[in-house]
Amino acid sequence: MKVLLHVDESTKWKLALGNAKNLLKYGEEYGKEYIVEILANSEAVRELEMAKAKEKGLFGDMEDLAIQAVKFVACRNALKANSILESSLIPFVEIAEAGIAEIVDKQEDGYSYVKP
Amino acid sequence: MKVLLHVDESTKWKLALGNAKNLLKYGEEYGKEYIVEILANSEAVRELEMAKAKEKGLFGDMEDLAIQAVKFVACRNALKANSILESSLIPFVEIAEAGIAEIVDKQEDGYSYVKP
Amino acid sequence: MKVLLHVDESTKWKLALGNAKNLLKYGEEYGKEYIVEILANSEAVRELEMAKAKEKGLFGDMEDLAIQAVKFVACRNALKANSILESSLIPFVEIAEAGIAEIVDKQEDGYSYVKP
Numbered sequence: 094m095k096v097l098l099h100v101d102e103s104t105k106w107k108l109a110l111g112n113a114k115n116l117l118k119y120g121e122e123y124g125k126e127y128i129v130e131i132l133a134n135s136e137a138v139r140e141l142e143m144a145k146a147k148e149k150g151l152f153g154d155m156e157d158l159a160i161q162a163v164k165f166v167a168c169r170n171a172l173k174a175n176s177i178l179e180s181s182l183i184p185f186v187e188i189a190e191a192g193i194a195e196i197v198d199k200q201e202d203g204y205s206y207v208k209p
Numbered sequence: 210m211k212v213l214l215h216v217d218e219s220t221k222w223k224l225a226l227g228n229a230k231n232l233l234k235y236g237e238e239y240g241k242e243y244i245v246e247i248l249a250n251s252e253a254v255r256e257l258e259m260a261k262a263k264e265k266g267l268f269g270d271m272e273d274l275a276i277q278a279v280k281f282v283a284c285r286n287a288l289k290a291n292s293i294l295e296s297s298l299i300p301f302v303e304i305a306e307a308g309i310a311e312i313v314d315k316q317e318d319g320y321s322y323v324k325p
Numbered sequence: 326m327k328v329l330l331h332v333d334e335s336t337k338w339k340l341a342l343g344n345a346k347n348l349l350k351y352g353e354e355y356g357k358e359y360i361v362e363i364l365a366n367s368e369a370v371r372e373l374e375m376a377k378a379k380e381k382g383l384f385g386d387m388e389d390l391a392i393q394a395v396k397f398v399a400c401r402n403a404l405k406a407n408s409i410l411e412s413s414l415i416p417f418v419e420i421a422e423a424g425i426a427e428i429v430d431k432q433e434d435g436y437s438y439v440k441p
Contacts, residue, residue: 193328206316
């Protein structure tokens with residue numbers, strides 16, 4: 094099963110990461126496999142900067158999830174709007190040209206959509 | 210038609226219950242049948258405690274909806290995180306091992322997803 | 326591809342309009358066609374009044390999007406609850422009997438759902 098978690102508010106990162114963690118734990122316990130992508134746009138791309146992720150205490154959970162194959166994707170429009178350089182992002186973060194288009198593409202591809 | 214309403218903020222309960230009520234009313238007027246589930250995780254499980262639901266004036270609407278076959282489901286992870294005992298929940302509330310997994314399962318099963 | 330953007334908080338209008346704009350721009354650049362509907366219910370119907378849309382500086386973007394065939398739809402229940410007359414709405418706004426039913430119908434019809 095495939096899931097896209099959509100984060101566009103900085104205050105929702107903790108909840109979204111917890112959701113992803115719970116989903117993977119559930120999958121392990123019940124023998125279900127989940128492909129998980131966390132798509133950030135709007136102000137929520139800020140927490141994908143390495144410095145900010147560490148400052149807010151989010152980096153550890155992000156790294157744990159990335160190791161378990163969770164994809165982190167940032168919207169390029171939002172990066173520009175927030176003056177964030179690609180070079181300052183966490184290395185495992187990928188970039189989508191338009192976050193909103195990525196959300197639609199993924200749903201077209203059979204992903205469930207969850208907005209924490 | 211099947212619908213899952215996702216509530217993870219305490220302040221959104223009133224809106225979510227109103228949405229469910231409007232949907233069932235619309236279905237009655239236009240001869241459409243809706244199967245509705247309200248899935249609560251994160252802090253929003255608190256309002257599924259009988260005492261809290263009554264205190265906040267939500268219980269009446271919840272009961273009306275439950276009588277019309279709306280399912281109320283609480284995430285077990287969130288219950289634990291909020292130190293809520295199963296015995297303090299409204300009797301018609303069911304429990305899902307992981308709210309996020311329930312959301313995905315339901316979408317896989319053809320439910321539309323709505324986040325009030 | 327078809328997309329429904331759901332807006333039920335007044336503060337989210339700017340973000341939702343930006344999302345729609347980015348999606349259409351992306352579609353133009355990458356040769357993809359998107360059919361976009363913005364469905365407003367709850368307090369978010371207020372910004373679909375002509376006077377309020379202009380006051381908040383949202384009208385220009387709404388009009389640009391409407392010209393590009395984006396549909397704006399207001400929930401009749403929410404209009405009533407907010408004492409908004411149809412005659413005060415922006416002329417290109419359409420009305421759905423129940424916003425929540427419209428959201429479900431559109432997902433049944435293959436629309437992706439996005440909640441900015």
